[in-house]
Amino acid sequence: YAVIEKTMKTVTITFDKNTASSIGKTTASCNTYSDSCSIEIPSITPNTGYSAVGFSTSKTATVASYNVGVSYEFSENMTLYAITQKDPVTFNVSFIKNTALSIDKTSDSCTTVTDSCNITMATITPNTGYKVIGWNTLKDATTAIYTHGKVYSVNSNMILYAITKQDETITKTISVTFDKNNALNVGSTLLTCTDTGIGCNIICNIKNSN
Numbered sequence: 341y342a343v344i345e346k347t348m349k350t351v352t353i354t355f356d357k358n359t360a361s362s363i364g365k366t367t368a369s370c371n372t373y374s375d376s377c378s379i380e381i382p383s384i385t386p387n388t389g390y391s392a393v394g395f396s397t398s399k400t401a402t403v404a405s406y407n408v409g410v411s412y413e414f415s416e417n418m419t420l421y422a423i424t425q426k427d428p429v430t431f432n433v434s435f436i437k438n439t440a441l442s443i444d445k446t447s448d449s450c451t452t453v454t455d456s457c458n459i460t461m462a463t464i465t466p467n468t469g470y471k472v473i474g475w476n477t478l479k480d481a482t483t484a485i486y487t488h489g490k491v492y493s494v495n496s497n498m499i500l501y502a503i504t505k506q507d508e509t510i511t512k513t514i515s516v517t518f519d520k521n522n523a524l525n526v527g528s529t530l531l532t533c534t535d536t537g538i539g540c541n542i543i544c545n546i547k548n549s550n
Contacts, residue, residue, distance in 0.1 A: 346373045352417045353379050358399050360392065360422040361385045376415040381406045386424040395420040426453045432497045435462040438479050440472075440502040456495040464488045466504040473503040 352369045364382030371377065384392035394404020399421040406412055406420060430451045437443045443462045450457035464472045474484025479501040486492055486500065 348373050351377055351379070351414045353414055354417075354419040355382055355395065356399065356419055356421045357384075358421040359387070359390075359424050361387045363422050370414070376413040378411045379414055380411040381408050381420075383408055384422045384424065389427050389429075390424040391427055393423040393425050396423050397421070428453050431457060431459070431494050433459050433494060434499045435475070436479070436499065436501045437464075438501040438503065439467070439470075440504050441465045441467045443502055450494070456493045458491050459494050460491050461486045461488050461500075462502075464502045464504065466507075469507055470504040471507040473505050475500040476503050477501070 348371050350369055350371050352367060355363050355366050355368070357363045357366075362385045364384075368379045368382070370379050381395055384394075386392045392408060393402070394408055395406040396404055397418060397420060401421070401423050402425065404423055428451050430449055432447065432449045434447050435443050435445060437446075442465045444465075445462045448459050448462070450459050461475055464474075466472050472488055473482070474488055475486040476484055477498065477500060481501070481503050482505065484503055488502075
């Protein structure tokens, strides 16, 4: 009878640390007379602010095909890439009403695994005779960095101050009452003028009794 001897084969897996800080090993091999053999997936040490996901055949993967510390059957040589993901980070924004009458919230926050996330700026209610400019990181600013009520992308913790300004377009009526006292008469006992923010003039004619 013919005797057929099966050839032993070696399977080698190469591990690439990819975006990780380091990995437990860079290669592993196993020998088999069958179609496959078992290799354990090495550990991953992620960079600060990141967590280990596992290994994948794609270096840009976001999920793991092979989990750390688990043994898998492999039938051919391949390269596996360590996959890590950024840890969630929370950005906090504090709103200070400053010279405004009121604001609709004093703080807000958002959490993300990317570099930034969105926050809606608080709405500002100005005092009478003032108008809203917006939000600034400086309490004495005269211009706005952020418009109130709008959504912005933030990538750090912030303290923002509500900025308002006297509204020069608001008009008011100023009335002056005149008493003729010992004069013969005055041109009018009541005169008014409209102030647009810079004052207004009132002229009265007085006739002397002498």
